[in-house]
Amino acid sequence: MFENLTERLNRTLMQLRGQARLTEENIxxxxxxxxxxxxxxxxxxxxxxxxxxxxxxxxVGREVTTxxxxxxxxxxxxxxxxxxxxxxxxxxxxxNHRPPVVILxxxxxGAGKTTTAAKxxxxxxxxxxxxxxxxxxxxxxxxxxxxxxxxxxxxxxSFFPSSTDQxxxxxxKAALAHARLKFIDVLIVDTAGxxxxxxxxxxxxxxxxxxxxxxxTLFVVDAMTGQxxxxxxxxxxxALPLTGVILTKTDGDAxxxxxxxxxxxxxxxxxxxxxxxxxxxxxxxxxERVASRILGMGDVLTLIEEIERSTDRAKADKLxxxxxxxxxxxxxxxxxxxxxxxxxxxxxxxxxxxPGSMKIPETARNQVQDRDIRxxxxxxxxxxxxxxxxxxIIQASRKRRIASGSGLQVQxxxxxxxxxxxxxxxxxRMTKGPMGKLLKGGRLPPGMGx
Numbered sequence: 001m002f003e004n005l006t007e008r009l010n011r012t013l014m015q016l017r018g019q020a021r022l023t024e025e026n027i028x029x030x031x032x033x034x035x036x037x038x039x040x041x042x043x044x045x046x047x048x049x050x051x052x053x054x055x056x057x058x059x060v061g062r063e064v065t066t067x068x069x070x071x072x073x074x075x076x077x078x079x080x081x082x083x084x085x086x087x088x089x090x091x092x093x094x095x096n097h098r099p100p101v102v103i104l105x106x107x108x109x110g111a112g113k114t115t116t117a118a119k120x121x122x123x124x125x126x127x128x129x130x131x132x133x134x135x136x137x138x139x140x141x142x143x144x145x146x147x148x149x150x151x152x153x154x155x156x157x158s159f160f161p162s163s164t165d166q167x168x169x170x171x172x173k174a175a176l177a178h179a180r181l182k183f184i185d186v187l188i189v190d191t192a193g194x195x196x197x198x199x200x201x202x203x204x205x206x207x208x209x210x211x212x213x214x215x216x217t218l219f220v221v222d223a224m225t226g227q228x229x230x231x232x233x234x235x236x237x238x239a240l241p242l243t244g245v246i247l248t249k250t251d252g253d254a255x256x257x258x259x260x261x262x263x264x265x266x267x268x269x270x271x272x273x274x275x276x277x278x279x280x281x282x283x284x285x286x287x288e289r290v291a292s293r294i295l296g297m298g299d300v301l302t303l304i305e306e307i308e309r310s311t312d313r314a315k316a317d318k319l320x321x322x323x324x325x326x327x328x329x330x331x332x333x334x335x336x337x338x339x340x341x342x343x344x345x346x347x348x349x350x351x352x353x354x355p356g357s358m359k360i361p362e363t364a365r366n367q368v369q370d371r372d373i374r375x376x377x378x379x380x381x382x383x384x385x386x387x388x389x390x391x392x393i394i395q396a397s398r399k400r401r402i403a404s405g406s407g408l409q410v411q412x413x414x415x416x417x418x419x420x421x422x423x424x425x426x427x428x429r430m431t432k433g434p435m436g437k438l439l440k441g442g443r444l445p446p447g448m449g450x
Contacts, residue, residue, distance in 0.1 A: 047261050103187070111221055120246075132187070136171075160178055169211040217241060219242050220246045247285070250273050269285075273285050331388040335376075338373050379412065391417060399414070
């Protein structure tokens with residue numbers, strides 16, 4: 001998300017050089033470009049206007065110190081204003097109620113409510129050790145009930161059965177009674193969506209709301225709908241007492257207009273955002289981190305948190321010890337590191353969280369794709385355990401068998417073996433230098449060698 005906006009803002013703000021003071025004249029062109037970039041990102045016009053006025057008011061007259069360039073001073077102001085527009089503080093789900101805490105999900109059809117319900121259950125289980133019960137009140141789409149049941153099993157959550165001949169409000173009420181009986185921490189209620197806002201839909205979701213009195217009423221919205229997402233959220237807020245928003249499909253939106261418009265238009269905080277179909281692809285929405293990403297300054301804190309969650313500490317310790325003793329790594333270790341990268345959102349997901357990544361030429365950023373990583377994993381999986389530990393024995397006949405077993409070419413295998421050899425050499429050099437001292441502690445930074 002925000003790729004286009006990040007690129008344009010960086011290009012614009014870096015043009016301010018050699019100025020001793022920020023004046024309305026010398027930032028006029030920059031603000032014009034910022035305005036165009038925001039509109040191109042599908043940010044709502046009233047939000048853009050207010051944003052530009054605030055930046056102009058706060059920037060004009062600021063002295064440019066010797067340690068900062070004019071562009072950096074303006075970036076600081078823009079960053080502060082972005083945080084304000086996005087919500088300033090992280091809005092967390094509230095659990096200071098007697099369990100079960102009820103979370104009601106509402107939104108249009110296709111926004112990803114059912115998938116989000118399962119993601120939320122997994123998120124609460126892994127981050128807050130909470131036991132969730134999932135229930136579907138979508139009696140119009142039979143597949144929705146089956147889908148939620150399947151997802152509940154995948155994420156290790158309980159599921160309350162329902163059928164299409166039941167009343168949605170009665171389903172929710174029965175699920176709440178069951179959650180109380182079974183001492184469930186959180187009841188997540190998935191409601192039916194529609195292709196558009198209509199009176200029947202609003203009346204039904206209001207009845208469900210009245211039946212269970214949810215502590216959190218979250219509007220689930222597709223980020224790719226741009227500023228329309230904010231307008232739809234506003235319409236729902238007028239019908240329901242929304243407590244927040246979950247922004248979905250942020251991995252498919254390169255503009256980011258929805259995130260920048262929703263808070264300002266509705267006054268409701270974005271509490272979570274989802275990126276991708278995997279059930280672990282749900283993150284808290286941190287305004288300051290998102291603002292940092294927009295300006296190309298990365299999001300190192302989120303990257304560190306992802307590394308901590310995706311790292312198998314036992315494997316990491318074992319690998320660090322191997323490297324420290326000069327034993328090198330095996331193709332099995334190499335595969336584990338590749339899988340860890342994929343679990344952290346792939347190359348693109350890691351790059352966008354690194355400071356200055358937008359300054360890397362696009363051709364270089366696109367050089368290594370997640371598809372290439374998956375191919376390497378497939379090749380290693382097609383090897384025998386002995387071949388993974390002793391790649392030197394992989395000669396012509398073995399290469400043909402491995403390539404055939406993975407559905408790839410011998411050239412792909414040769415490329416993998418060459419890259420693995422180069423990584424081994426690099427890690428051996430590391431043990432002799434300053435990095436070797438770090439490895440003596442028995443820890444190897446996740447993703448080392450990539």
